[in-house]
Amino acid sequence: MKHLPQINLFYWALIISANTMGETAGDLISQTFNLGYGGGTIALITLFLIALIISICSNSQKPLLYWMVVTLASTAGTTISDFISRSFFHLELGFTENEGYTFGTILLTAALLFIFGIWKYHSKTNTIENGLNKRTEFLYWIAILTSSTLGTAFGDLLAHNTPLGFEGGTLLLLLLLSVVVGLVYLTKISRELLYWSAIILTHPIGATMGDYLTKPEGMNLGNINASLLLVVVFIVVIATGQLTKNRQFN
Template sequence: MGQYRNKQDTNSKSSSITEEMLKSQSAGRNMLNKVPVIITIYFWIIKIMATTVGETAADFLNDKFNLGLTITTLIMGALLLITLAFQFKATKYVPSLYWLTVVLISVVGTLGSDNLVDNLGVPLVTTTIIFSIAVLISFAFWYASEKTLSIHSIHSTKREVFYWVAILFTFALGTAAGDLIAEGLNIGYLNSAIMFAVLIGLVVIAYYRFKMNAVLAFWIAYVLTRPFGASLGDYLSQSHHAGGLGLGTMGTSLIFLITILGLVIYLTKTKIDNPVQTEG
């Protein structure tokens, strides 16, 4: 009986140690998850506004300062790399750093698409196809390596690299597709924004009503919000003659950047998109 009790005590201790190790590993992973854990309405509002800023800010820097696409791309690319270095160095989700990275990657993605079209003369149809393939390839490599495309488990450097590469290509794809629909097919900025808004609405219905796969729904919506934001940004910033409201690229960028800043401050204080860190 004594030996049996000793074995029970040993097994109980081993079980407790194992549980503690698992809890510790889980806590470590949560701390390293450097993207929003819970996707709230604020996530989508900021994301759409970031895409709009990406469109208008790229146009503003290129046109108003007469830097040209190449120099503007190099400057914004350098800023993105510096910001990414801080993002990778961080040990937890920091809203201000994360969304600054998203805004900059939106600008660089827009400039990448514009360079192909304006500097190299690549047709919008071709750039849309190129970036569609790039998005699919990035997802294929990500899934082959990690067996998941979920944004809720970005707890390693490798996964974070896959995450940001995929996001860069989705922004570039959204820019190319948005320009193709609005300008290439002459549908117009407002009509394009309405069309993409309807498509996003269909994804929402498919997710909530027909139980569409959450990861698939997220990434489809993520891609679609880019051309929606781009079309919206163009509609607000372009002149009345061009079919817009004439707010200008600077005015539109400032309005959206101030809104983004306010929402990021709110998320930083409430931590509603990463409640795990609230407990830590």
């Protein structure tokens, strides 16, 4: 059985950093590198599946591999979401781009609920706390990929279909995330339910933050500069977490 990395402040900081980096890197691959949403999705899904197979075949949880799969899931989720919302619903079916975000969000919510249903059918225990076998680890990563895709679609929905925009959408999602954190400390609600609630919220947070960094409506850094900045932030968070961990054992 494999256990997740210790779920603490640094874990969630890395999750948000990876999701934000995934948003900008996904746009970098599909837009700046001109692979398109379809080509970018194929390339990133291939890399994700390779990393997923390596992770499942590994006998122990390796932190570097874990965060690599998280980042690839977030990056692939960005291009998949854009392909569903913009290419499929908008360009192929003729809906408006804003309607594409709405239909994409509904479709991906249903897909995520379906995956959770399969997971609960195969595992009656709290696998987040008790560990993952090979089957539940596979379902865990598919749920992470799907929630990443949903997060991008929902983040776009908030930013484009509501008056909140990128900045307001991010603030609202951070507020909702703080409510989930409060429930962890103040209630006895299932920790697995709260974990996935937080995971689902961190993906659109990363999507809206990434768009705020890259788009003209935000800081207008562009995909390349924003991606480089977020790689540095990701490394700093990892280094800070490792230094803190080392000091605790000294």
